[in-house]
Amino acid sequence: MEFAIIGCGTIAQIMHIPNVLEVPDAELAALCDPAANVTDELGERYNVAPGRRYSDPDRLIDESADDLDAVIVTTPMQTHADVVERTLTAGLHTLVEKPLAVTPADADRLADIAAQSDATAMVAYNRRFELAYERLTDELDDVEHIDSVTAYAVDADFSKSLPDIYDLVEPELDAAFLERSTDRRREQCKQAIGTDDDDLAAAYDFQLEHVCHDINALRGLFGDIAAVDHVDFVRDGFFGIAHLVFESGERCLLQTGDSERHWHEQFVRIDAPDRTLRLEFDHPFVKYNSATLSVRQGAEETVDCQYSPTREESFKRELERFMACVRGERDVPTPVSEARDDVELIASLFTQSLE
Structure with a gap:
């Protein structure tokens, strides 16, 4: 191919x-x-x-x-x-x-x-192609009732570490090209959330690229989002909290933000009466840095288990799945229609906060 x-x-x-x-x-x-x-x-x-x-x-x-x-x-x-x-x-x-x-x-x-x-x-x-994510979907089959879901994603500044890890070719582009590209991006962000505020548009720019992963991961676990009960942005939109309600009835506290921290932190935690499941993602730009799933359960005694997959690269598994879809062997797991819904939801978080 x-x-x-x-x-x-x-x-x-x-x-x-x-x-x-x-x-x-x-x-x-x-x-x-x-x-x-x-x-x-x-x-x-x-x-x-x-x-x-x-x-x-x-x-x-x-x-x-x-x-x-x-x-x-x-x-x-x-x-x-x-x-x-x-x-x-x-x-x-x-x-x-x-x-x-x-x-x-x-x-x-x-x-x-x-x-x-x-x-x-x-x-x-x-x-969605992390082995630990797939294991979480299997674990959820044994969960009869979910009390709450927490999704947390706060970025560090990845650009500081990448030059020490990879031999990247930096683009040589003229200033006029970069200015046109930046202007186009800013105008689209303003249009998306109906604002003339440059700072708010910049926050939407960050959040759209950042939190769409988490929104889609949640969608893969619990289905479509029926309502957003509450939205609160601070730091000019660069840190936010939202309460999501899924059509299947689960409720999720979503926290998303940018930081000056040295570390990246991103996880999904699911609380049930008899267990807690926590899916934790590592640095997104480091190859073969697999997610891990921790399960703690038991009413009378505590049993801890951590699922640490072999070092399979999620991007490579994604490509293999795409090729299988092209050959007609598998269904598309992350279709354009769902990604459209993700964009609409993230834009609605900002428009709802402006009301």
């Missing part, structure tokens, strides 16, 4: 490109990024011919769509809607990084396009 990578930034260099090279039956056929130095250096590093290195997604699709099977879209989120519309319309199977889009309107448009396309469309929520 021949892949093109559209958008060759940090997550593409750390995860997606190496995984395409390592997974059997996947081949890296083309690279696309506006920074020519990135596609040139990565092309040399991974043996992608000069004629298959592109700076513009439209040109890649026009010239190479017939020679490709699939694309992985890892461009900045403000470009997802336009790029994914082109790839799906061209009949290319598409794995797109989260979030699906910046505005609910664009996300809804992509959901319609995906429903009409014969191509497979899947959103890259890699946390």
Whole structure:
């Protein structure tokens, strides 16, 4: 299966490109990024011919769509809607990084396009492919009643550690290009939540990229979210608390924020009358850094168990599942329609807080 990578930034260099090279039956056929130095250096590093290195997604699709099977879209989120519309319309199977889009309107448009396309469309929520997450879904089958759910995600500054771990190619882009891209992103964020406030738009920008993982992970465990009972943002929107109510009846306290801490902390805790289950995620940019599941149970005596999977990479398992979906062997676990609902929900947290 021949892949093109559209958008060759940090997550593409750390995860997606190496995984395409390592997974059997996947081949890296083309690279696309506006920074020519990135596609040139990565092309040399991974043996992608000069004629298959592109700076513009439209040109890649026009010239190479017939020679490709699939694309992985890892461009900045403000470009997802336009790029994914082109790839799906061209009949290319598409794995797109989260979030699906910046505005609910664009996300809804992509959901319609995906429903009409014969191509497979899947959103890259890699946390859903952690072995410990799958183990949690199995453990929940034995839980008769859930008292409460807590989801907590507070980011550290990952950029401080990445240069010491990976040999990343930094893009060389002119100031005018970067300014146009930043302006477009800011305007989409404002449109998404109906504000003219730059600070609030910046907070939505952060929260959308940050908490969509948690929203989707919760959706995979408990189904659709029926209501949001309460929302409270502090620090100009960069830390928030929300009370979510799922259609299945579970209630969740969601805490999401940015921090100056040195450590990353992200977990889902489920309290039942006779047990507590805690799924904990580690640094999201470190390969083979698997999530762990801890279970404590017992009414008369306490039994502790920790499930620490073998070091399988969730991004690689995600790619393998995507390829199985393309071949018609499996159903898409993270469809565009659910990712659309995630964008709508996160935007609604901000609009509800403004009311």
